[in-house]
Amino acid sequence: MEKALSVKGLRKSFGDRVVLNGVDFDVAAGEFVVLLGANGSGKSTALRCVVGLAEADAGEVAIAGDRAAMVFQQIHLVRRRSVIDNVCAGGLAGLPLSRSLSPVLFPKDLRAKAMACLDRVGLADRAKDRAGSLSGGQQQRVAVARALCQGAGVLLADEPVSALDPAAATQVMSLLAELAHRDGLAVAAVLHQPDLARRHADRVLGLLHGEIRLSTSASDLSDVDIEALYAPDRVFA
Amino acid sequence: MTARKYLTAAIVIVVLGGAHVFAWQTTEVSPGALVDGWRGMARFLAEALPPDLDWDTVVQPGLEACLTTLAIGLLGTTLSIPAALLFAVLGTRGRNRIVYQVSRSVMSFLRAVPDVVFALVFVTAVGLGPFAGVLALICHNVGVLGKLWSEAMDEVDPGPADALRVSGAGEAQVVANAVLPAVVPALVGLLLYRFDVNVRSSLVLGLVGAGGVGFLINQSIQLFQFDQMATYILMVLVLIVAVDLLSAAVRRRLG
Numbered sequence: 001m002e003k004a005l006s007v008k009g010l011r012k013s014f015g016d017r018v019v020l021n022g023v024d025f026d027v028a029a030g031e032f033v034v035l036l037g038a039n040g041s042g043k044s045t046a047l048r049c050v051v052g053l054a055e056a057d058a059g060e061v062a063i064a065g066d067r068a069a070m071v072f073q074q075i076h077l078v079r080r081r082s083v084i085d086n087v088c089a090g091g092l093a094g095l096p097l098s099r100s101l102s103p104v105l106f107p108k109d110l111r112a113k114a115m116a117c118l119d120r121v122g123l124a125d126r127a128k129d130r131a132g133s134l135s136g137g138q139q140q141r142v143a144v145a146r147a148l149c150q151g152a153g154v155l156l157a158d159e160p161v162s163a164l165d166p167a168a169a170t171q172v173m174s175l176l177a178e179l180a181h182r183d184g185l186a187v188a189a190v191l192h193q194p195d196l197a198r199r200h201a202d203r204v205l206g207l208l209h210g211e212i213r214l215s216t217s218a219s220d221l222s223d224v225d226i227e228a229l230y231a232p233d234r235v236f237a
Numbered sequence: 238m239t240a241r242k243y244l245t246a247a248i249v250i251v252v253l254g255g256a257h258v259f260a261w262q263t264t265e266v267s268p269g270a271l272v273d274g275w276r277g278m279a280r281f282l283a284e285a286l287p288p289d290l291d292w293d294t295v296v297q298p299g300l301e302a303c304l305t306t307l308a309i310g311l312l313g314t315t316l317s318i319p320a321a322l323l324f325a326v327l328g329t330r331g332r333n334r335i336v337y338q339v340s341r342s343v344m345s346f347l348r349a350v351p352d353v354v355f356a357l358v359f360v361t362a363v364g365l366g367p368f369a370g371v372l373a374l375i376c377h378n379v380g381v382l383g384k385l386w387s388e389a390m391d392e393v394d395p396g397p398a399d400a401l402r403v404s405g406a407g408e409a410q411v412v413a414n415a416v417l418p419a420v421v422p423a424l425v426g427l428l429l430y431r432f433d434v435n436v437r438s439s440l441v442l443g444l445v446g447a448g449g450v451g452f453l454i455n456q457s458i459q460l461f462q463f464d465q466m467a468t469y470i471l472m473v474l475v476l477i478v479a480v481d482l483l484s485a486a487v488r489r490r491l492g
Contacts, residue, residue, distance in 0.1 A: 051403045070403045076396035078418045089414045093405030100406075101413040143400070150404040 004029040004186030005050070005068065005154045010059035012045055019045045020056070021210035029064070029153065032180035032187045034197040034218070037207035038230050043190040046207070047156045063154050064186075067093075069147035073159035075139045079132030083123065083142050086131050087114040090149035110149075117148040120183075121175060137168025144175060155179060157189035161196065169193070173200040194226045281463060288467035295465050299453060299472050306449035307476065309367050310436030313374025314428065320379045325386035326412060340383075347380025356442045370447030374435050382431050389423040390416060422491045429484035436480050440473060450476075 003026045010023040019042045027033045035043045048054040050061050051070050069090070077086045085103040091110050092100050099105045118124050121141040126134060131142060140160055147155055157176060161169035173189075177200045180187040191197050197204050197218055204221050206214025206229045214225055289295045327340035355373035363369050397415040406414070417424075443451020450469055457466040 053399055053403060067405050068403075070400070072396060072400065074394075074396050076394075076400040078397050078415060080422075081418050089401055089406070090404050092401065092410045092414065093407075095410070097407070097409055100410045103414075146400070147404075 002029050002064075003027070003062075004064040005188065006060075006062040007046070007050060008060045008062075010046060010049055010061070011057045012042075012049060012054065013057060019210050020049070020059075023059070023207070023210065023212055025205055025212060025215075027154065027186040027188045029186050030180055030184045031203065032177050032189070032201050033203045033205060034201040035188065035190045035205050035207060036192075036194060036197060036214075036226070036229055037190075041207040041229075042210045043207050044158050047158050047188070047190055050156060063152075065151075065153045067150070067152055068154040068156050069150040069152040070156040070158065071140065071143045071147050071160050073162050075136070075143050075163075077131040077139055077142060077146070079130065081131055082127065083129055083131050083134065084111065084114055084118060084127040086142055087118050087145045087149050090114075090117075090146035091151065093150070113151075114145070114149050117145040118142070120148060120179075121145045135168065137164050137171055140164060140168070140172050141175060144172070144179075148179075153184075154186045154188075157187070159190050159192060162192055169196060170199075176200070194221065197221065284461075285463040285467040287464065288471060289462070289464040290468060295468050299450060299469050302443075302448075302450040302453050302469075303472050303476050305367050306439050306443065306451065306473075307436060307480075309370040309374065309439035309442065309447070309449055310432060310480075312371045313378055313435050313439065314382075314432045316371070317375045317378040317382060318428070320375075321382040321386060324379065324383035325390060328383065328387040329390045340387075344380045344383045344387075347376055348384065349380075350377065352377035352438050353441060353445055356445050356447050360446055365446040365448070367448035370439055370442040370449065373442055373447065374438060377438075378431055378435060382427065385427045385431075386420075386424055389420050389427060393419045425491055426488045429488055433480055433484045437477060 005027040007026070008024050010020050011018075012020040019040075021042075023042070023046055025033070025035075035046070037043045045054060047070065049056040049059075050063070051068050078089070081103065085106075088103065088106050088110050091113060095107070095110070099107050115124060115127065118127055121144050123134075123138060123141055123145065126138065126142075131139060134142065144155075144160075155176070160176070161172050164172065173196050176187050176189060179185045180202070189201075198221050199218075201218040204214065204216055204218050205212055206225065208214075208229055214229060216225065324340045324344050327336050328344060330337070352373045355376045356369055359369040359372040363372070393416060397419060398411050401411045401415045439447070439449055440451040440454075443449040443453070444455045446452065450473055454466055454469045454473075457463070457469065
């Protein structure tokens with residue numbers, strides 16, 4: 001399969017603390033990969049380096065189409081603005097300043113594209129509502145729509161369901177899997193729930209102490225693998 | 238441990254007490270002088286009451302002057318918005334250090350110079366009158382409002398801005414579509430608060446010749462017409478209360 005995202009030898013330290021110690025992974029178009037790992041294992045930092053929110057000390061990141069889209073645990077919508085205006089904001093890159101300083105200036109084709117993205121996540125009927133008035137799960141789907149509106153081939157998700165109830169979490173995970181399998185996006189999500197990874201992902205990567213220690217198809221993910229990732233001291237003692 | 242606590246408390250009390258003794262002496266506080274001089278105050282109040290409510294010579298000019306005062310405060314606030322916004326955005330944390338320091342310094346300077354001093358400077362340029370007051374308020378208000386606004390912007394959640402940066406949006410697009418929408422309610426609240434303060438400041442500016450009801454108050458004191466002064470002060474009271482109620486009502490609806 002074609003690699004849409006390729007990360008090689010990613011290194012990052014904060015002071016003396018090595019967070020990423022040479023991380024390599026690929027995600028193919030149409031594939032849904034989940035990164036598992038304990039707190040502080042470097043999962044989120046890896047994603048932030050890929051999208052440029054953190055600067056890696058060393059390593060190469062190759063993204064098909066140059067730029068990846070991302071959704072966040074804290075969702076990060078502008079709560080006072082309407083749902084559709086939030087989705088439009090994903091497509092601002094490349095717009096002239098004169099058309100992007102306020103939602104009333106957004107061009108028609110951007111609104112049409114945003115509406116299609118909102119329809120894709122099943123929330124077209126909420127377009128005019130204030131983003132802050134939606135439930136957490138709905139807001140995360142709006143955030144996914146905003147990422148889609150960017151038009152990137154690679155979608156990253158940093159703990160997208162950690163703040164959601166189980167039903168909403170399942171809905172968002174199904175959406176991410178669909179975007180990979182039906183729409184052909186390369187999707188990589190950092191998760192804390194191995195069960196969700198098993199049910200929705202194609203492949204699971206495990207990070208420990210800043211290195212990829214596990215790479216397996218989701219169906220082969222065993223409890224022993226998970227133990228090793230989340231309680232390494234107990235397993236190796 | 239408790240002994241040290243007592244010692245600290247004792248030192249704080251001694252230092253604070255000393256500061257107040259020093260302040261008492263420096264400001265020549267003298268209750269005796271106040272008691273001895275009660276006749277002066279009584280005479281002053283007797284002349285001020287009842288207020289002079291003559292329509293043609295006092296009330297009508299007073300109302301017109303109140304409108305002028307309000308207008309100085311309004312323009313002084315509104316016309317300072319563009320520059321205040323610019324310096325506020327440039328003065329938020331996480332920006333280029335030089336840009337940050339320069340804009341913070343400009344705002345500090347504008348804040349440090351009292352609006353009365355600005356008014357005296359502008360009176361020499363454009364002459365006595367309300368226009369000098371407007372210019373003075375703009376200068377001072379850019380410093381104060383810019384600082385209040387940039388602090389409000391610093392407190393805003395950086396998440397939505399990060400989300401737009403990831404998508405490749407430019408810095409101006411990020412500010413317009415993530416930072417500003419999140420802070421606008423706070424910014425409008427602070428703007429109304431400054432309008433409130435500026436209307437009161439424009440009274441003081443009137444005392445140094447910048448027109449408005451402050452100018453009339455000054456004039457009536459110099460001519461010993463304290464009953465006219467009392468009328469003007471009553472009008473000021475109503476004006477200030479009205480502006481305060483208005484801005485409080487708008488801020489409540491924003492919150």
